[in-house]
Amino acid sequence: MAKISAPAALILASFLFIFCYASTTVSSQPSNSSDPFLKCLSSSIPSQLVLTPSSPSFTPLLRFSIRNPKFFASTTVRPLYIVTPTNASHVQSAVLCGRQAGMRIRVRSGGHDYEGLSYRAERPQPFAILDLSNLRSVRVDAPSATAWVDSGAQLGELYYAIGKASVQLGFPAGLCPTVGVGGHFSGGGFGMLLRKYGLAVDNVIDAVLVDAKGRLLNRTTMGSDVFWAIRGGGGESFGVVVSWQVRLVPVPPKVTVFNVAVSASQGAVDVVTRWQQVAPALPEDLFIRVVVQQQTASFQSLFLGTCDALLPLGTCDALLPVMRCRFRELGLKMNRTQCQEMTWIQSVPYFYPGTGSDGTTVEYILNRTTSLSTYAKMTSDYVRKAIRRDAWESIFATWLARLDAGIMILDPYGAAISNVSEHETPFPHRAGVLYNIQYVNVWFDGGGGGAAQFKWIREFYAFMEPYVSSSPREAYFNYRDLDLGENVVVGNVSSYEAGKVWGEKYFRDNYRRLAAAKDEIDPDDYFRNEQSIPPLGLGNNK
Template sequence: MEKSSFLAPGISLFLLLLLFNVSASVAAPTAESVYTPFLQCLRNYTSEQVSNIVFAQTNSSFSSVLQAYIRNARFNTTSTPKPLLVVTPTREPHVQGAVICAKNINIQLKIRSGGHDYEGISYISDQPFIILDMFHFRNITVDVRNEVAVVQAGATLGEVYYRIWEKSKVLGFPAGVCPTVGVGGHLSGGGYGNMLRKHGLSVDHVVDAKIVDVKGWIFDKEGMGEDLFWAIRGGGGASYGVILSYTVKLVAVPEVVTVFRVMKSLDQNENVTELVLQWQQVAPHTDDRLFMRLLLQPVSSKVVKGQRTIRATVMALFLGGAGEVVTLLEKEFPLLGLSKDNCTEMSWIDSMLWWGNFDNTTKPDALLERDLNSASFLKRKSDYVQKPISKDGLEEIWEKMVELGKTGFVFNPYGGKMSEVASDATPFPHRLGNLFKIQYSVNWDEPGVDVENNFTSQARELYSYMTPFVSNSPRSAFLNYRDLDIGTNSFGKNSYEEGRVYGVKYFNDNFERLVKIKTAVDPENFFRNEQSIPIHPGHDSTGASNSGAAKLLHFSLCWKLTVKVGWLLFLKFIT
């Protein structure tokens, strides 16, 4: 009896400690605990050596692989959460295996194609995670006869433009002006560029796709069905699976296009306010071959030393000759004062170099350069304008911009093709009724929490100030301009209520259909991030790593293991 009385508390303490340790290991996996089982699983699935595509934190190449495609220096600090592993697949079975193995060990999978996600959610998380980096998936096949291209998700826009140009001088593709943006994220979020008024969004030209689903299966458009195909053309592919490639329809471009840049400054007696008023009347309604982006920036005055002023810059692409666009704008936009001296005629491929800020002597193969490890510090936000901003409103905005110091605007005009496509044709809803989209933009060079807080707070304050001038109910936002300020979803909760906060802003009335599709294709919410599509509130998300059901299952398994080990030790001790 005395012996039994002595053993019971000891065994109880042992069981509690063992339970704590096992539970902790389940709740907080480490790089060491994840690497071996993941690698073994991936090796078994692919039946090949895969250690050369899986980088643990102890690998000497881990940091260079991780940092290569970090495009926002805010998320490249020592305090930034790091993945336990970076997986760099080179073949489709590697992607399938990565999904299956990450799901088997119950760890979050982040998917990165180019790293331009403004909030870095393709490569950071506050939960233990693995990055599936698609940068090896960069093959592009151009079929000139049928005017289509099959583009893998890890290719960059610059590579797409170059490969099209190699095969044809009169075909192009309507997508972004930054050549290092990855195709996977750009197209799955909507994608737009300087031909959107003529040809609409990038996703308006997607005719097929390949995706790896939560079970590791590969589907094309026919196999995945119309609903999922609809969702991954503007609804964010990373909520539903891993995009392998998109097949896109190419568009005709003229042999000669025209670009121009005209600047006006408020402090040089150039009526910037009247210019912007007229731009609002012209840019969304003019010839749909003309895209006139308007940049508004607070800058140092050249007239009064030590003071700030507002500079307006109109950057444009016209799908035609200089004489035609000058004649057009002399009539429609006289305050711009455009002349042939402001214009440069060139080929479409050279215009993409011009928009990418390359000099006029640059050869097209510069578009193949990926500019690794070239991140700056930045913050972006977005809005939509549906009614012209008045003169008084603009003058108030100038004062606020000068007061804040550095945050500027980019106004991107809509109209043309954007007004002809139905708001539910794709998940991207911001079509007819929107005059232009605003991008709030601030960059800085110095690291540090205080510096970052200063500039990000500037952007947020200007965004708040703009409330009376932009869309409301909802106040809409653009998914490709990722902004965590407008709402996030807590990990493990799969909160429909939290997801709806940002979901309705990004997708308006299309959000509910996306939730329905998400619930059908990924009912356990494996593919998730801070702003992913949640599953339907009536569905039990047993697969979320921190859900109540998952925690109960982990506790049950741990308790069974603890009792079994404790009982064996007890039997060994008494015998």
């Protein structure tokens, strides 16, 4: 593909107009062509790109990107309109008309937001969704090892385009192919390459942003503080990022993967206890995560094939000696048949839950649909000091043995992710972190189900308090959890002080700098939701 130039044409695009409302499902406002939003919209965006509740496509599109069906309940606050822009000028129009009409928008890329705040609200208020699913272009420039990717693209589409361009290029982002690029990058974004190449946002080199004034800005024109803020400071706080330029990373022609399950009766407690110290200290080319469920720990690994081995790069024969030397507790349970060699792009469906080594083709990661049958509750922790063996015994014997038990996912840090200062980007969980924990519990009964699963995850979270980070107890923004706190609006602006309750858990000391960047780009707090960054304004820190 031809080399991609900076989006100068976008930066010079003229400002247009548009905006959006919202309502609850209990009390929807009727669509009305005399509505200021619709009148403004009609002069700037084709009518087929604006959906009202009376549109046949409204409910299917709303449901399409809802990844957690508990947020489609009859009591949740839904949008009045859905706007589906096809270019940056439509996004500008949405913002300008929103300001003109005194209405707000919520921006959705992939819909995986764990609290659904990109398409619903906790309390009754008028809003509309700016759905970016039509903005999904991926433009790879293999010779320069860079790409431009629109926020509405999904990770699977980004990975697929990279894999088609070169088998020796990759990108360090998340495992799930249906996650939207915009939201994922906005929170940091990590996956199986994090110990080699860090976060997704560590590899963002430019972006196109529509701010609250409807201006189209790039890295230079938005300023260094705002460019810093959008790379991990949370979605829907500083504007609408239309597209991102990323640096691609080298991967070998073949990588090695394995997924080895160890049950409690086979010594899972001992292996997990040892993993805490080994995994963050392994060579950066070897990543081993753990999924703990039903008293079984599954060790999932991506090996880029260098380490200290003298055998050909990326082979299982190179990996096994490393495992037996560096991680004996697991290495002795492995054999040659348990690992596979493949290209990096083939490893994406291998690790995605439900596909594994079942013969799934790479094209699977282009699938944009997900099941609406699984309800879920998630939260997160960071571990800076290895958890004692007796605590792991209790976790396996008590918490994971319950009928309502969920899952623990442990992702090791160290190496590249820790070599970056915690102030280099808003994502602060760097040096000193051993691993991240994601707690997940799911259920299938939408008619009043979920109480036991919520209870398990909240009680288990309380149990874990002595063993995880403290002052603050850290959390990962992309595993957003409203149990950690919500914004309080004072005088039509979110309170900076009230936001500390959740903000310092996600961002530590970077929270204040994020609020200062918010002051710079959106002092009136136009872009906001229940966990958006408040502005650091005089009279607003109460």
